[in-house]
Amino acid sequence: DVKVTQSSRYLVKRTGEKVFLECVQDMDHENMFWYRQDPGLGLRLIYFSYDVKMKEKGDIPEGYSVSREKKERFSLILESASTNQTSMYLCASSLPRAWNTEAFFGQGTRLTVV
Amino acid sequence: AQSVAQPEDQVNVAEGNPLTVKCTYSVSGNPYLFWYVQYPNRGLQFLLKYITGDNLVKGSYGFEAEFNKSQTSFHLKKPSALVSDSALYFCAVRDPTGTASKLTFGTGTRLQVTL
Numbered sequence: 001d002v003k004v005t006q007s008s009r010y011l012v013k014r015t016g017e018k019v020f021l022e023c024v025q026d027m028d029h030e031n032m033f034w035y036r037q038d039p040g041l042g043l044r045l046i047y048f049s050y051d052v053k054m055k056e057k058g059d060i061p062e063g064y065s066v067s068r069e070k071k072e073r074f075s076l077i078l079e080s081a082s083t084n085q086t087s088m089y090l091c092a093s094s095l096p097r098a099w100n101t102e103a104f105f106g107q108g109t110r111l112t113v114v
Numbered sequence: 115a116q117s118v119a120q121p122e123d124q125v126n127v128a129e130g131n132p133l134t135v136k137c138t139y140s141v142s143g144n145p146y147l148f149w150y151v152q153y154p155n156r157g158l159q160f161l162l163k164y165i166t167g168d169n170l171v172k173g174s175y176g177f178e179a180e181f182n183k184s185q186t187s188f189h190l191k192k193p194s195a196l197v198s199d200s201a202l203y204f205c206a207v208r209d210p211t212g213t214a215s216k217l218t219f220g221t222g223t224r225l226q227v228t229l
Contacts, residue, residue: 004157033216040123042204042221043158058216090157100146100165103217105157 003027006091006106013113019078021109023091030096032074033103034058034066037088049074050096081113116141118207120220127195127227135190135223137205146208147188148217149179151201158204164188175199195227 007022025032031050035043035058045058049068063085067075074093078085088110094103117140127133139145146165150158162173169181179190188205202224206217 043219045216048216102148102160102163107157
């Protein structure tokens with residue numbers, strides 16, 4: 001079975017902390033994505049990566065960075081956490097240039113910044 | 115730029131009745147359309163997709179969706195709803211003329227099925 005695993009289900013961090021959200025996939029997918037989910041706003045793309053060490057900004061990259069050192073792992077970094085980054089974060093992966101295939105999602109990390 | 119609209123925040127239906135969750139899209143080329151479901155505190159699960167071919171697509175858990183190019187719609191349907199179908203549903207579009215393979219999601223529709 002296809003698997004995308006996010007390292008934490010729930011996380012509570014303090015304002016100003018540097019936060020790392022980790023995501024690992026076992027499907028040998030080239031593409032990986034980070035979304036945040038907020039009520040009434042749906043899923044919004046933060047960053048995506050189509051290969052190791054490659055990354056592109058999504059729709060809302062401000063306040064975030066990413067790291068892709070290995071194909072199976074894609075990390076989302078909050079450089080200095082703020083309360084408006086309290087949200088559900090979802091990682092996903094998919095095949096490259098495969099327009100007709102679905103993306104596979106992790107179980108999500110609910111981050112609270114206090 | 116591609117976009118998806120889900121005009122209803124919530125849909126209420128009685129168990130056993132048919133259900134429809136609406137989705138309209140906007141893309142510059144031919145669309146690739148997807149439906150996902152999210153149960154409480156979980157990630158998204160893939161339900162079905164339209165790529166090409168028959169306008170009626172069948173997916174998981176008895177769900178189907180109808181692609182209508184002239185109305186730019188991709189409504190999710192099920193002939194007989196179950197209480198266990200209660201969840202958050204997302205429509206998504208992938209524009210093949212865009213960069214990479216990123217999906218653009220709608221804002222989601224909460225389906226509530228009652229006895």
